[in-house]
Amino acid sequence: MAVATETPFHVLAVDDSLPDRKLIERLLKTSSFQVTTVDSGSKALQFLGLHDEESPVSVHADQLDVAVNLIITDYCMPGMTGYDLLKKIKESSSLRDIPVVIMSSENIPSRINRCLEEGADEFFLKPVRLSDMSKLKPHILKSRCKEHYHQEQHQQIDSNSNESSNPTNNSSNSRKRKAADDEILPQTNRLRHS
Amino acid sequence: MAATPMNQLSALVNNMFATGLLDEQFQQLQMLQDASAPDFVSEVVTLFCDDGERIIGELTKLLEKSSVDFDRVDAFVHQLKGSSASVGAQKVKNTCIQFREFCQQKSRDGCLKTLDSVRTEFYDLRSKFQTLLQLERQIQGFYPK
Numbered sequence: 001m002a003v004a005t006e007t008p009f010h011v012l013a014v015d016d017s018l019p020d021r022k023l024i025e026r027l028l029k030t031s032s033f034q035v036t037t038v039d040s041g042s043k044a045l046q047f048l049g050l051h052d053e054e055s056p057v058s059v060h061a062d063q064l065d066v067a068v069n070l071i072i073t074d075y076c077m078p079g080m081t082g083y084d085l086l087k088k089i090k091e092s093s094s095l096r097d098i099p100v101v102i103m104s105s106e107n108i109p110s111r112i113n114r115c116l117e118e119g120a121d122e123f124f125l126k127p128v129r130l131s132d133m134s135k136l137k138p139h140i141l142k143s144r145c146k147e148h149y150h151q152e153q154h155q156q157i158d159s160n161s162n163e164s165s166n167p168t169n170n171s172s173n174s175r176k177r178k179a180a181d182d183e184i185l186p187q188t189n190r191l192r193h194s
Numbered sequence: 195m196a197a198t199p200m201n202q203l204s205a206l207v208n209n210m211f212a213t214g215l216l217d218e219q220f221q222q223l224q225m226l227q228d229a230s231a232p233d234f235v236s237e238v239v240t241l242f243c244d245d246g247e248r249i250i251g252e253l254t255k256l257l258e259k260s261s262v263d264f265d266r267v268d269a270f271v272h273q274l275k276g277s278s279a280s281v282g283a284q285k286v287k288n289t290c291i292q293f294r295e296f297c298q299q300k301s302r303d304g305c306l307k308t309l310d311s312v313r314t315e316f317y318d319l320r321s322k323f324q325t326l327l328q329l330e331r332q333i334q335g336f337y338p339k
Contacts, residue, residue, distance in 0.1 A: 017245070017277055018241045018244075018245055019238055019245055019277045019281060020276065020277060022237060022238050022241055026226050026234055029231075078269075105275065126276065127219050127222070127280045129222055
């Protein structure tokens, strides 16, 4: 089902520094994104409907009130780092297809690789610039293609079998609830960094 | 050249670039300001100044202790380095980089000396930012949007 093209994509930005939050918010708004900013990983998880659980088992997110199309987070934060947040998102069956971008003021290759290996889609060196914003939309569009593909696969399986299956998410313009259908296809992680 | 607010503002900003106080990241901020966000630079700069003041206060307290927790000092300097980089405060940022080296070396003297430099540079920058914002407000007053 086609998305209303007027609906802007919604980005959740996570950074403990107030000036940096102001900057990333402005960068995103200038690039026509709808923005929510939070100052910690745990607040990000709350917003995404996940509770901060220690268990590595997939947690089903409560229904998100507002769809989130991309998460951009600082790496160095007190408490939960951006890396910890990334891990939690990737461990969640309902959130793991949301593209995640990590920002850091430090250019440490081992850090960058660790994040990419964990499933981050992009790594930005701070200070983030306007030119970095154009890298975001491709990741969002790619993840939506994946979501459509999963849905089609799921519908195909439904029509091919008599078993009842998980209810599919018919509204493709949201991440409100994802069926646990990732086991049907291998997860493709396109690792790329700027 | 008449000392109009606009000319004064140009002269001030140019001087801040020429003396290495600001780098091109500040120009990035200026580019992000427009009719839909007419106070963006002022807001970010103000947040940076408040944040910087808070951090310098914390650093002063930490370095006064008889036994210094260099990890905590480093964490605060890292924060200040980050926010200076974000607003284009080049000189303060570079001093923070030096500061972190003294933290790694666990040199109390090095840290104290560098804290003094950071403080001086930060307050100098802050006072120039305040003048800059005053001039901007004057100009906006002449040419209301």
